[in-house]
Amino acid sequence: MKFINHQNAPNGFERLYNEIRGEEERILSLEQIQKLPYTAKGFRHHGEWNKRIRSTSRFENYITDKKTRTLLDIGCGNGWLLYKLARKLQRADGIEINKLELEQATTLLAHFDNVELHYGDIFSMDPQPVYDIILLNACIQYFDDIDRLMGRLRQFLSESGEVHILDSPIYKDKTSALEASTRTKDYYARHTIPEMAKFYHHHCFEDFANYNYQIPFDPRKITHRIKRKFVSESPFPWLKIQLSR
């Protein structure tokens, strides 16, 4: 594992994010991280992680079937997914702006020689057009400008590379996104961290209208809506985006 530092000092986001993560009891032990998405029954976020079991498994099957060689996990957090996928890939890299969790990823992935972990932001990393897949797993909400982000990601993708967005809410229209944004503001205000709201962005399908995207998993389908009544299934869509050069 190679660690690359693009960040000289923590930014405002890190302090606020860790404050809320601590309060929400989302900082996990290495033992817990190694088992994700599986968690113990009594764990506070057990229900939420249970819903991620199927979305993780679908994505894992996809990269296996496609014989994906290289992947960049943006906002890789504590590295749980890279840990799960690294054995299947020639190169499994992560970038993360939160040092606390990235340090956990560093420990977790120490023995993999096909992993690079970058501390910083995709805008501070040198572009190299090498990734077959760029993944944003529960992360797109931390980027305000989809066009700016896609323009940047294009520079990191291999010839037929794809961007995948998983496990994040994508709202049906701008009105729903705006309503959700009010809920988010209330949530952070209640937790006495109102400044955090400015880092959390609510996207709707229209924000991706300029891109050639598919929805390999669409929770709005009636079959999935019925299924969710009986099994733990993700309420979030999986977006696959082919970016032309």
Ligand SMILES: C[S@@+](CC[C@H](N)C(=O)[O-])C[C@H]1O[C@@H](n2cnc3c(N)ncnc32)[C@H](O)[C@@H]1O
């Ligand atoms: C909700 S967590 C998801 C972590 C992990 N991908 C997962 O699926 O569990 C979102 C992560 O994105 C990171 N993040 C937010 N903005 C980022 C940015 N501009 N560059 C890199 N990471 C970022 C946060 O620090 C956080 O670890």
